[in-house]
Amino acid sequence: MALSSNDFTFLANFVKNTTAIVLTPDKDYLVESRLNPVARRVGATSITELVSKLRANPTINSEVGSMVAEAMTTNETYFFRDVKPFDVLKSELLPKVIERKGADRTLNIWSAACSSGQEAYSIAMVIKEHFPMLSNWRVRIVCTDISRAMVERTKEGIFSQIEINRGLPAPLLVKYFTKAGSEWKIKADLTSMVETSVMNLAGNWPMLPRMDIVFLRNVLIYFDLQTKRSILEKVNKVLVPGGALLLGGSETTMNVSNDFDRITTGSTFYYKSKGGPMPPAAPTQVTRTPYVAPRGSGY
Amino acid sequence: MALAMVIDDSSATRMILARILGELGYTVEKAENGADALHKLSKMSRPELILIDWNMPVMNGYEFLVKARSMPEYDDVTMMMVTTETEIEQVLKALEAGANEYVMKPFTKDIIDEKLSLLGLGAR
DSSP, X not given: OOOOHHHHHHHHHHHHHHHOBOXXXXXXXXXXXXHHHHHHHTTOSSHHHHHHHHHHSOSTTSHHHHHHHHHTSOOOOOTTTTSHHHHHIIIIIHHHHHHHSTTTOEEEXXXXXXXXXXXXXXXXXXXXXXXXXXXXXXXXXXXEESOHHHHHHHHXXXXXXXXXXXXXXXXXXXXXXXXXXXXXXXOHHHHTTEEEEEOOXXXXXXXXXXXEEEEEOSOGGGBOHHHHHHHHHHHHHHEXXXXXXXXXXXXXXXXXXXSEEEEEETTEEEEEXXXXXXXXXXXXXXXXXXXXXXXXXXX | OEEEEEEOSOHHHHHHHHXXXXXXXXXEEEESSHHHHHHHHTTSOOOSEEEEOSOOSSSOXXXXXXXXXXXXXXXXXXXXXXXXXXXXXXXXXXXXXXXSEEEESSOOHHHXXXXXXXXXXXXX
């Protein structure tokens, strides 16, 4: 049965209030396709019945509410998605952090809206492959997502064959994964770099460590301007002064926040927090191990 | 247009991969097995990219890979396995023989495109 206008409006308001994701009326097909499986899981015979259950307890903390909110988030992701952000991470961002924090020896990176973890583990592989000097640093890759199921998946580090086919260079597959039946498990030295927690970007934020680099890619596009502003304001506070923010290719801070400078590097760009001048470089001399490119991809 | 070759004993797979590469801007030559590919390569311009199935009659993809990599004129050609072989030992064996990348069937256009982007060979 097609979704009634009344039910769509109720669902759109619920999703907006709980996740800040904006659902316009042309997204009715998306709502139906994503909520039909939820309806079956909770024993409802239709989305109309699912909406009735939700109306009885319209909070994200209810079983139905959390399932509806999770179903409406988009979990599209793959390893080394868009490639260029990881090129920038390798060639510019991590060398700068290493130069700046050689005495402190801590590195905090946030994969915000981490989905099933491919972005976080791509970051971990860049670090393992190219920055052996970080092996005696405290490296934290903080992964958060609104979906508990996605956070659990990130923590487990288990991927399907389709997922490991997407964007993951074969040399890294054989180096960092083991096959477990038809699935692939990422090795413990990478999962140990990753910390996971459930977090709603549009809600109250828990205490987070000061971040050197934030990956917030392909997330802001789902929010209205006010929510984007609020999130970027909080991201700027979480970043160290001069810290880097990476957005999706179609996203920008322009007309949303004045707290960032757009830095163009090669054929791509990132955003640098204006939070103040960069702290002076630590006196410790850091020597980078020469990197020899493998045959094949740059990772 | 950049030139590519697809080697697969399945005519359906050859057609699908050729269509994907065509959409990415390649002109595609097709071969039914490794021996057929070597024969056709000797009569055409050097391709930029070769997609190789593993299990084929006459000469399989691994044998083709070893043979092609022993020929200096194909040193710079990007070679990517596209195969049903999914064991990690097979992936490693192909990489050691000179494959630049490895795709496990089934595949989609996005998977092929993402792998080629990693190799600096996205849409031409």
